[in-house]
Structures are given as structure tokens and as C-alpha cells.
Amino acid sequence: MSAQLDQPLTPELRDILGNLSVGLFDLDTWVKEVGKYEPPDKDELPWRKPGGKLTMADLRVIPFFENLLRESSGDDDLGTRWSAVMADPLKFSPLPNALAWRKNRGLNSPPKFGITASNNVWLTDASGKVISRATFYALCWQPLKAVVDARQKAGPIDWVKLAQDLLNNNAPQWPPTLSPTVSPTVSPTSASFLIQFASDMLYAMLGQRNPSAGVYERAVLKELGEFRHPGNEYTRTNTNEAVKKFEDVANLGTKRKAPHGNR
Amino acid sequence: MEIADFVIVGSSGGGGTVSWLLAKAGFDVVVLEQGADLAKPLEQTVANPLDSKAQDPEKRGDIDPKSLVYNPYPHDEYRFRLERPDPKRRLRGEYNTFRSSETVDANPFPNAWTASVLGGGSIIWGTWSFRALPIDYQLRTHFKVTGQLDKLEKDWGYSVPDWPIEFEEMEPFYNVAETLLAVSGDRSEVNQAIKDSGWFQEFSKLDYFLNAGDWSPEFPFPCDAYPLTPVGDFFRLGAENAGYHPVSLPSGMVTPVRSPRDPGYETRAEIQKALQIGRPEGSFWKQSAAKIWSDRVRSACNMCGYCGEYLCWGREGPKSGSRVSTLKELSDLRNAEVRTNAKAYEIIYDSQARRATGVRYLDVSDPDNPRSVVQRGRYVIVSCGAVQSARLLLMSGPPAGLGNSRDQVGRYAMFHLFGLGITVTLPPKFQGLLHGEFGHTGNTTSFETYFVKDDVTDSDTRGKWWKAGTMTSTAKKNPLENADGKLRGKSIQRPLLAKMEEYNRTLEVRLTADDLPRASNRVDLDPQYVDEYGFPVARITRSFGESEKLMFRLVKPKLLQLCQPYIDKGILKGADKPNADVSFSEAILDLVGDHQMGTCRMGDDPATSVVDRNCRLHDVPNVFVVDTSFFPTGFGLNPMVTVVANALRVGTWIVEQARRGKELH
Numbered sequence: 001m002s003a004q005l006d007q008p009l010t011p012e013l014r015d016i017l018g019n020l021s022v023g024l025f026d027l028d029t030w031v032k033e034v035g036k037y038e039p040p041d042k043d044e045l046p047w048r049k050p051g052g053k054l055t056m057a058d059l060r061v062i063p064f065f066e067n068l069l070r071e072s073s074g075d076d077d078l079g080t081r082w083s084a085v086m087a088d089p090l091k092f093s094p095l096p097n098a099l100a101w102r103k104n105r106g107l108n109s110p111p112k113f114g115i116t117a118s119n120n121v122w123l124t125d126a127s128g129k130v131i132s133r134a135t136f137y138a139l140c141w142q143p144l145k146a147v148v149d150a151r152q153k154a155g156p157i158d159w160v161k162l163a164q165d166l167l168n169n170n171a172p173q174w175p176p177t178l179s180p181t182v183s184p185t186v187s188p189t190s191a192s193f194l195i196q197f198a199s200d201m202l203y204a205m206l207g208q209r210n211p212s213a214g215v216y217e218r219a220v221l222k223e224l225g226e227f228r229h230p231g232n233e234y235t236r237t238n239t240n241e242a243v244k245k246f247e248d249v250a251n252l253g254t255k256r257k258a259p260h261g262n263r
Numbered sequence: 264m265e266i267a268d269f270v271i272v273g274s275s276g277g278g279g280t281v282s283w284l285l286a287k288a289g290f291d292v293v294v295l296e297q298g299a300d301l302a303k304p305l306e307q308t309v310a311n312p313l314d315s316k317a318q319d320p321e322k323r324g325d326i327d328p329k330s331l332v333y334n335p336y337p338h339d340e341y342r343f344r345l346e347r348p349d350p351k352r353r354l355r356g357e358y359n360t361f362r363s364s365e366t367v368d369a370n371p372f373p374n375a376w377t378a379s380v381l382g383g384g385s386i387i388w389g390t391w392s393f394r395a396l397p398i399d400y401q402l403r404t405h406f407k408v409t410g411q412l413d414k415l416e417k418d419w420g421y422s423v424p425d426w427p428i429e430f431e432e433m434e435p436f437y438n439v440a441e442t443l444l445a446v447s448g449d450r451s452e453v454n455q456a457i458k459d460s461g462w463f464q465e466f467s468k469l470d471y472f473l474n475a476g477d478w479s480p481e482f483p484f485p486c487d488a489y490p491l492t493p494v495g496d497f498f499r500l501g502a503e504n505a506g507y508h509p510v511s512l513p514s515g516m517v518t519p520v521r522s523p524r525d526p527g528y529e530t531r532a533e534i535q536k537a538l539q540i541g542r543p544e545g546s547f548w549k550q551s552a553a554k555i556w557s558d559r560v561r562s563a564c565n566m567c568g569y570c571g572e573y574l575c576w577g578r579e580g581p582k583s584g585s586r587v588s589t590l591k592e593l594s595d596l597r598n599a600e601v602r603t604n605a606k607a608y609e610i611i612y613d614s615q616a617r618r619a620t621g622v623r624y625l626d627v628s629d630p631d632n633p634r635s636v637v638q639r640g641r642y643v644i645v646s647c648g649a650v651q652s653a654r655l656l657l658m659s660g661p662p663a664g665l666g667n668s669r670d671q672v673g674r675y676a677m678f679h680l681f682g683l684g685i686t687v688t689l690p691p692k693f694q695g696l697l698h699g700e701f702g703h704t705g706n707t708t709s710f711e712t713y714f715v716k717d718d719v720t721d722s723d724t725r726g727k728w729w730k731a732g733t734m735t736s737t738a739k740k741n742p743l744e745n746a747d748g749k750l751r752g753k754s755i756q757r758p759l760l761a762k763m764e765e766y767n768r769t770l771e772v773r774l775t776a777d778d779l780p781r782a783s784n785r786v787d788l789d790p791q792y793v794d795e796y797g798f799p800v801a802r803i804t805r806s807f808g809e810s811e812k813l814m815f816r817l818v819k820p821k822l823l824q825l826c827q828p829y830i831d832k833g834i835l836k837g838a839d840k841p842n843a844d845v846s847f848s849e850a851i852l853d854l855v856g857d858h859q860m861g862t863c864r865m866g867d868d869p870a871t872s873v874v875d876r877n878c879r880l881h882d883v884p885n886v887f888v889v890d891t892s893f894f895p896t897g898f899g900l901n902p903m904v905t906v907v908a909n910a911l912r913v914g915t916w917i918v919e920q921a922r923r924g925k926e927l928h
Contacts, residue, residue, distance in 0.1 A: 037694035093797030094635040109791040114371030118358030122347040206743040208340045225695025225767045230338035233565035239490040242698045246493035
């Protein structure tokens with residue numbers, strides 16, 4: 001593994017992204033809101049105990065993010081292939097004479113490859129070229145650091161505001177796009193960056209594949225009232241209890257006419 | 264296998280079922296599936312990380328053996344809902360184009376897919392398991408009797424045929440299909456709910472109606488009804504209040520156990536029961552159940568909640584589909600072979616003999632370096648889903664396409680009315696109470712809207728009953744997918760968290776409804792766009808006709824009525840109020856999901872249909888089509904049970920013809 005893939009982020013970038021993730025999701029403030037839903041096992045949750053906090057660091061979102069960068073580094077090869085097909089849509093046809101075959105079937109328009117418009121691709125740069133997660137973010141680090149440096153010079157950074165400004169393409173240090181003549185690919189906008197980064201944070205937070213977070217893996221799910229998680233299973237007893245609770249809270253005062261699988 | 268008796272393209276409910284029956288009857292069979300076997304990693308199990316002993320090397324010997332069958336691979340919402348290229352819905356480099364009328368160009372679009380995985384749509388389906396109702400086979404007769412046929416056909420441009428086969432002929436195959444799909448439900452409850460529906464009471468006055476078929480099937484569902492969930496209960500309470508007749512949704516799932524001693528699901532024993540009630544005609548079904556099926560036992564659903572569009576984690580396949588039933592049986596047979604990553608692109612046609620001689624496909628195991636392969640066969644059976652089956656036929660044979668001498672292939676496409684329904688968001692006191700995680704998405708259903716009376720408009724449609732479909736409670740199960748969608752709508756920080764909270768209190772009621780067939784709704788080859796390998800992609804042309812537009816107006820009050828007790832109680836703000844908690848949505852025109860039907864219509868007249876009553880091309884005697892393409896009309900319910908039943912029927916016919924020494928003529 002190359003050094004770049006082994007350590008996709010520098011310590012400085014880890015700090016910036018960690019802070020930005022807090023600006024995106026101020027979880028502890030949310031959890032402590034008056035009247036907020038409380039999970040059934042609230043007394044056992046460390047972040048709800050006196051003095052406890054729920055932080056993005058607890059959720060280990062940045063190590064998870066670094067793993068994502070490592071995993072998807074091969075996607076650039078696919079982007080290269082798609083570029084070749086776009087340039088010559090019949091390039092990989094197994095037919096001996098694809099143009100003649102098309103003509104014989106009345107398909108007379110010049111062929112086009114529409115994979116990007118079909119959305120059966122994940123990430124593209126600003127020009128529509130399919131790229132890997134690693135390449136996408138590599139294009140973002142320099143402008144992100146420029147934005148952060150500029151804000152730091154003006155005083156302590158308000159990461160909530162910074163996230164909003166990036167979302168609204170409102171950070172002057174982030175160029176709308178880099179010229180293709182300067183870079184082989186076109187830099188994403190700050191909004192594209194922020195949405196992709198927040199999306200990856202959601203993936204890290206919502207408990208699907210982040211066992212490194214330990215007891216915190218399901219923290220956000222629990223605070224949302226979501227009980228599905230990898231490895232779970234439930235029984236008829238669980239459904240019966242849940243239906244009863246629902247009916248108690250709804251309190252419609254009607255009796256069920258049919259058993260519906262619960263007799 | 265140099266020359267197979269049957270080359271079968273596609274492995275879902277149609278191809279996966281008929282391939283088993285033919286191989287079991289002794290024919291040499293090759294199944295070509297363009298997707299990979301995504302469920303294969305499930306066979307490589309690991310310790311459940313939730314088992315604390317698994318974390319401690321010294322205690323690993325104490326792990327409950329049951330926990331060893333857990334595999335985290337399918338419990339990944341990102342992988343199964345967000346990843347692109349989508350490994351289960353579309354092959355890498357595949358897509359379709361869409362246009363809303365024949366007068367405009369089509370463009371690539373994201374909202375269409377064909378399950379591309381071993382087991383096809385039966386892997387990623389929602390498991391809603393209805394058999395058709397007798398009236399579904401006689402819609403033309405029905406509308407003629409009621410005087411609505413001219414309106415539908417002459418004024419509105421539909422073509423509404425009767426099915427060329429009788430419901431009675433299908434019934435014993437429905438019984439067997441339900442055993443293969445391990446359908447859970449309460450038959451008497453379903454029968455009664457249908458009979459109590461307003462449309463049934465009205466139509467019972469018509470002479471033909473009660474004779475259209477068996478309205479009270481006696482065959483019990485092989486599994487008990489799936490447990491009621493809070494989302495299903497929301498629907499049930501509203502439906503009963505509205506005077507509807509809600510029932511537990513029949514589901515293709517081995518129902519959760521009642522006690523740890525429950526033995527699991529024994530398909531063989533259930534087939535035996537089906538044969539006792541009504542043995543299908545044909546020598547194949549004269550065998551004992553022990554000859555027909557192995558002693559495999561399928562395990563019960565553990566309600567893990569990773570169902571719709573996920574691979575079932577389940578121990579020995581609680582979620583039904585060909586991968587865990589017929590294809591599993593097929594793997595025992597030496598005269599059958601299943602090839603995955605086999606993307607068929609041509610049915611090879613001998614124009615002199617007017618026969619197919621095999622299938623040409625790309626082995627895309629290494630998609631960067633595909634290999635062209637020819638599989639010869641005496642017969643070819645197509646089962647790729649209605650969009651891709653039409654595409655394959657149109658790419659094969661004469662320039663106009665195989666079986667397309669009358670320009671019928673691809674026409675009368677039907678996709679059901681996905682997106683039609685209501686969305687309800689309950690207030691914060693219901694946070695954490697809906698439990699969308701329990702089992703699969705659907706739970707409680709009603710036939711009340713199978714036909715809906717027009718008491719809404721002042722037009723000449725008023726007072727008549729128009730075709731709609733079943734309404735079903737639907738849980739919201741994918742918080743990550745929802746949050747990602749809201750994020751892409753530019754919501755972040757606390758507003759995004761608020762939307763994530765709301766999602767947990769949200770449910771839907773979906774109407775699975777008919778879009779009646781029109782010739783102009785069709786699939787053909789896109790004249791411009793090609794896939795990764797240079798083949799023309801499927802072009803879908805679709806618009807809603809007057810029947811669909813009328814239906815949207817008629818079903819809206821019926822669906823909103825479900826919420827009335829909650830509105831009366833002050834729990835919900837109705838759809839007519841500011842900041843409503845309830846919203847109604849019409850169907851989404853360009854949402855083309857798993858319910859694809861009608862592109863190779865079955866009929867007796869070659870001028871107006873593609874396949875005959877045995878699903879064989881009128882033009883080419885040794886090519887069959889057994890997926891949903893053959894549907895003359897689309898029902899108001901999910902097609903899987905009918906596809907499996909029909910594949911059994913067609914397979915039985917083929918076996919019988921061959922046994923008599925006939926060349927399937």
C-alpha cells in the first residue's frame with residue numbers, strides 16, 4: 001500500500017475535517033435539547049450520564065472516513081474506462097461490425113454513452129468525469145485549506161458558519177472550478193464537497209459498518225429512535241409489545257376486530 | 264454442456280422456476296444470469312460481533328453455534344441502498360432511457376432498474392405475495408358487461424384484453440407457487456375481506472362475475488400470518504374506522520417462530536398439501552412430493568428488517584425467492600448448470616429453419632475483458648424482466664427483432680403506479696414507536712380500492728367503478744438513505760437532524776395499482792444511447808392515460824380517509840390544513856421498478872400478441888417468454904406469485920408435450 005493510501009489524511013486535515021464534522025452535526029447540543037426523545041435504555045448510555053458528551057470523535061467518524069478513501073481508490077480505473085467509452089461508444093462492442101449491425105436495425109443516430117446522466121455512477125467532478133472518492137477529495141484539500149487559513153487569520157473559526165458557507169458556495173477562497181488546463185480533472189465546488197463529506201459522515205454515524213466506534217456505533221440511531229442495526233433480530237413478543245405501546249399512545253379507543261397474525 | 268435442451272436467460276421467479284421444473288423432469292438445462300451471485304458471501308459466515316464472547320479470543324469456544332451463521336455483509340444500508348454502480352439493480356455500465364411521448368427524444372434516467380443478481384427480482388423484491396383475483400383474467404369481459412369498454416378503448420385508447428387462459432387452469436399452480444414462496448397469511452381472512460369489499464358486493468350482481476373463478480380458495484397459506492407491527496396497526500385502525508377490511512399482508516417469508524421448537528419450513532411437506540387439495544394436470548405432478556422436492560428445511564424469519572432490496576441474511580433463506588428454493592434444488596442436479604455474469608445479447612436465429620439455435624452472451628466475470636460465448640440449445644426461454652426481455656428480442660433475429668413480425672414486441676408496457684399513496688408523519692410523542700425495523704416493509708393490506716367508484720367527478724365516468732388496486736401499509740426502514748436524500752436537498756445541521764427525527768415517525772400507505780395497457784406505452788431500442796459494450800439500451804416510452812388520471816382523483820379521498828380517526832383525535836393535521844402531517848402523491852411517471860409487465864403480450868391472435876397461451880413466440884416455435892412480459896393486463900397487486908405459477912404451468916406443458924413425443928407443437 002502506498003504511503004498516501006496508508007495515511008490518506010495529514011494530521012492537519014484530520015483536525016480540519018474533525019472540526020467541520022462538528023460544525024455539520026452538533027450532536028451533543030441536540031441530545032441535550034429539552035423535550036427531546038429519550039431512548040428506552042437512556043440510563044445506560046455513557047453520553048447521557050452526568051458529565052457525558054456525545055462527540056464526533058466518540059463516533060470515530062474520521063478513521064471510518066479514511067477507510068472509505070482507501071477502499072474506493074480503485075474507482076478511478078472505472079472512470080478512465082467510462083471516458084474511453086464516451087469518446088468511442090462502440091469501442092468495446094463484441095460485434096464484428098457494430099455500425100453495420102446498428103444500421104441494419106435502423107439505429108442510425110451516432111451512438112452515445114449516457115452513463116453519467118443515468119446516475120449509475122457515484123462521484124463525478126465538476127466536468128462530469130467519473131472519479132473515485134480519493135480523487136474527489138484530493139481535489140478539495142487545497143481549496144479547503146485555503147478557506148480555513150483565511151478564516152483562521154480573522155480569529156477563531158465558527159465551524160457551523162463555515163459549513164453553511166461551503167454549502168452555499170460562499171467561500172471566496174474556494175474557486176468555482178479550477179481550469180482543466182491547470183488540473184487534469186475539474187475541482188468540485190465547495191457545495192459538492194460539503195455534501196459529499198456530510199454524506200460520508202452520515203454513513204459513519206448511522207451505524208451500518210463502523211464497529212470501531214464500539215458502544216457509540218449506534219449512538220445516533222438510538223437518539224433517533226431507530227432500532228435496526230447489523231446483527232439484530234426480533235420476535236413476535238417484540239412486535240406485540242410495540243403494537244400495544246403504539247395503541248396506548250394513540251389512544252383511539254377502538255378495539256381491534258381482526259387478529260392480523262398476532263393470535 | 265455443448266447443446267442444452269433449454270437455454271434459459273434470467274433466474275428470477277420465471278426463469279428460476281421453469282429451469283428447475285425442466286431439469287427435474289430430466290432435460291439438460293443451462294441458466295444464464297447476467298448478474299453475480301451476490302448472496303454467495305452469505306455462505307462464508309463469521310461470528311456475530313454482537314455476541315460478546317466473539318470479542319474475547321479465550322471465550323470463542325463458548326459461542327452459540329447459531330451466532331456463527333451471522334454475516335454482516337447484507338446489513339449495510341449504504342451498500343444496498345446508496346452505492347453506485349448499484350451492484351444488484353443494474354450491471355455496471357447499464358441504464359435505460361425514458362421519454363413521455365413518441366414525439367420527443369429519450370434521455371438516460373436513474374429511475375429504472377432490472378434486478379441483476381442471481382435470483383433476479385426475487386432476491387430484492389418486497390415479498391408481497393398475492394395471487395391474482397379471478398376478475399383480473401377477464402377485465403375485458405367485465406368492462407363490456409358494465410358498458411365501460413368503449414370508454415376505455417375508443418375514447419381513451421386502451422387495449423384491455425381477457426387473458427387467453429382460465430383462472431381455473433392457473434389455480435393449482437397458484438397453490439404450488441405459494442408453497443415455493445412460503446407465503447404467510449390467513450386465507451379465510453383474505454377471502455372474507457375481498458367479499459366484504461364494496462366493489463365485490465356490487466359486481467356480485469353481474470351474471471359472469473361469480474363464475475369468473477374461485478373467489479374462495481381453500482388452500483391455506485403455508486405459513487401463519489406475519490405478526491402485526493405498529494405501522495400495520497396504524498393502517499388497520501384507520502381502515503376499520505373507514506369501513507374497509509384490512510388483512511395481514513400475504514408475504515413470501517417463512518413466518519417468525521412461535522416457539523424455539525418450531526422446525527422451520529419444509530417445502531416438501533407443503534407441496535404435498537398443495538397436491539392433495541388440487542393436483543395440477545400433467546405427469547410431472549403425478550410424482551410424490553418426495554420425488555419433486557428435497558428434504559431441505561428453510562429457517563424462519565428473524566425479523567432483522569433488512570428485507571426490501573437487501574439480501575436476506577437469514578439462515579437458510581426465510582425470505583423467499585428462486586435463489587433459496589428452485590435454484591437451490593437445481594444445484595443438486597447434474598443435468599443443470601447455472602452461469603452467472605452471463606450477459607445475453609442475442610438469441611441466435613436460423614432464418615431458414617425459423618428456429619432459435621442458442622444464445623450468444625458476454626461472460627462479464629471480468630467486465631473489463633469480457634468474453635463472447637455461444638451456448639447452443641434446442642429451446643430458448645427468455646425471462647429477463649419485461650424491459651430487458653423486449654430489448655433482447657429486439658436485438659435478435661431479423662432487423663425488426665425476434666418474434667416481432669407484427670410490431671408487437673415491447674408494446675403494452677405496464678409498470679404499476681409506483682409512488683401513488685399517502686405519507687403520514689406522526690407527532691413527536693410517537694418517536695421510536697413505529698419500529699420500522701420489524702420484518703419487511705409491508706404489513707397490512709386492503710382490497711377495498713381494487714375498484715373505486717367515481718363519486719368525485721361530474722363527468723360521464725361518474726357512478727362507474729374504475730380499476731385501481733390494493734393499498735398496503737409501508738414502513739420506512741432506511742434512515743441513512745433518507746438522511747442522504749435530505750442532505751442532497753441542501754439540508755444540514757439541526758434542520759437535517761429534525762428531518763431524520765421525522766423520518767422515524769413517518770409511514771406510507773402505498774396503492775399498488777393498475778396502469779391499463781396502451782400500445783403507445785412501450786419499450787424499444789434507443790436509436791442513440793448504448794451501454795458499456797455498445798449495445799442499444801432499452802428506451803421506455805410512457806404516459807399516463809385517462810384511466811390513471813381519473814384513478815388518482817378517485818383514490819385520494821379513500822386513502823386520506825385512513826387518517827380520519829387520527830385527525831379526529833387531534834393526533835394528525837389533515838391534508839387540507841397548513842403544515843399538514845398527511846400528504847397524498849400521485850404516481851411517478853418515470854419510476855420503473857420491479858413491476859414491469861406486458862411487453863410480450865400473451866394472446867391467441869398473432870396480430871395483437873407476441874406469445875401464445877403457452878408463452879411461446881407466435882413467430883418462432885422454440886422460443887418462450889416466462890417473465891412478467893407475457894401479462895395481458897397488470898392486476899392491482901404484485902406479480903411474483905403469478906409469474907411463478909405461470910412458469911410452473913408452462914414448464915408442465917413443455918414436459919407433457921415432450922413426453923408425448925411432440926416437438927412442442
